[in-house]
Amino acid sequence: MIRRLSWMILAVLLLGIIPGCGRSVRDEPGSARIGLATDPDGSRYFEVTGLEVLPGADESSWRESVRIYTLFERDSSPDGLPPLAGSYVFTGGVLRFRPRFPLEPGLEYSARVYGSSGRFRETRFRIPKREVEPTTVVSAVYPSSDVLPENLLKFYIHFSAPMSIGRAYENTRLLNSQGQVVRYPFLELDEELWDPTGRRLTIFIDPGRIKQEVLPNKTVGPVFRAGESYTLVVSDRWKDAAGARLRSSFRKSFRVSGADHESPDPAAWKLSAPSAGSRDPLALTFDAPLDHALLQRLLWVESAAGERVEGAVRVEDSERRWSLRPDKDWSPGTYQLVIRSTLEDLAGNGVDKPFEVDLFEQVRSRVDSRLVRREFTVTPGR
């Protein structure tokens, strides 16, 4: 026993003489202690004390000597995995390793101090799992009408909280009236179309199955057929950005009407002008539903002086009605309803041109101006 110990001491002494092969720690790492500390802002970092440091130790040598590994499963080995990215600072005899990103609840981390011998001392840390309650729901789907055109272009799915990204198409299905899954109905994009808050997803129907004379439409046909009924299903297995599943699945059932190839015509919209001195809303009624998102953005009111009338916009009656309740009382005078010509209906027909222009047939003349204006007058009420 004593003889074996002597050999070990000799080995340690010899190894101690050999420069640390790019490492910062002398000999065996036995005396080093690794702990997990927390900054006042709550971010966790690793603290190593009791190190016997070689002269000239720097960040690159610390990377060799002190390594933290992520373990995906409990009691697994980090073999073959790279160490955690982060920065090292050695001050006052203490080495601090700050991970580049916060440690993940539910995962285990293996913190290792390597001696110049190549042997290491390991401490494992498990970050308690955070239980997340399912609270997020689908709060709305647009178009909200239960009758949609055969050449419908898109759905907007609104959620009550930010969602996880990258799983949209596996959690969104379209069923036909027999409950069968409609195959490949959506335009699946690598970059899913979320709004900047992660609460609204845009799903386009595959344009190859809407556009005429394009191969997918000719071989597998359109996604929707007039007269049939369908259900859009959002799975409750979809996780929100916090990692919790949706509180419940969501279904929107609708019937499909004939294709719509007509551009919206602002001249045909019914306009109810408010009375001066009131804050009554200016109300527009369309002959067919328009795109919910674009109605928030591409339609507004300007005074005769060209100033925008600020107020609360409401889109109601299955996107057939738009109203603006002003922040200030209406003054008497003329106003302009301004429409950006890229405003679309449910089939992607813009005010400036239909979704598809049939070059062989007579189409309504194009609107050259990018802004379409319609004047109305606000007069004192009776």
Add this chain to the structure above:
Amino acid sequence: MKLKLLACLALTCSLSISLNPAAAADLTAGMKTASLELKSAGPVAFGPQGILFVADPLGAAVHAIATGDTGKVAKRKPVALDAVDRKIAAALGTAPDKIRISDLAVNPLSGVAYLSVARGSGVAAPAVIVSVRGDKLETLDLSSLKSASFTLPSVPDAKATTGRGRRRQSARSQAITDLGYVNGRVLVAGMSNEEFSSSLRSVAFPFDGSGKPASVEIYHGAHGRFETRSPVRTFVSLNVAGQPYLVAAYQCTPLVTIPLSDIKPGAKLKGKTVAELGNRNRPLDMIVYTKAGKEYMLIANSSRGIMKVSTVELGKHPGITERVAGGGKKGVPYETIEGWKGILQLDRADDSNALVMRETEAGSFNLETLPLP
């Protein structure tokens, strides 16, 4: 969504260097070492001098990063890394299902692969660039690298918003579906999450603020009859009869050619359909290469494997202008490469190899270097 520096482009560049001394200038000279914060990292592509272009759709910007990876390597070690998703997750301290790999590009100078990655689940997930040299993975520290950014101009009324006062917030965003560096310009293809539009922007590089970026709208003319806006999914540039062209795959599947010289501010462009890639199929990536003196294009698809097309055939094709009876395919002939299955990402590794990211049966992703077919 790849490096679009092509064999033919390299030739063009070498010619232009001899004619234009400015072309040899240090393109990173105007860049600054500022802590670049990526709001997101989508498609990536390499330009010259080790400059990595990163599309940042959430930040509505394109960033040029001087990677410093400019040294020619005497003997390149082919990139080969199993379970790259697990390894990136481990380096970022999270679980493999909590990272998203958006794209990859190979630096033609070094053969090092760069991947754009999101760490986390939601839109607020931090974006990271990871490099893989041989089998060694590193996360880039962007605070120590020189960079320059170009903010994409917003469309009219993109800032018109819902809500009032401080609650105002625009819900519009612009996805960047692909980008590439071609002849001193960065081309950016995008589509909106609201109106069905197609924009292709061309921005001069270096980003010195001079010159207006050209923005064009791309249309599809089906057999000369139906005309529709057509967002581009992925594109590549190549020379046809000495003229530079874009070959683009539309979201509705046709493969089209567009002369680069037509990309002028405000232009409305209609691509010439040279192939229809078939239904239930998404073109993912395209590269161009030369083998035995002939030029080819490889197209990675979601459901039809890898297609190999002769670019001579692309150039010669008069365009599909007639109906295809029975829904069959008509257009440039292509060969499907057997054995290249499950390819999610593709780029040219060097003159004779491609780098691919392949999904395994177990559902993890491998980086593999494969000889060009």
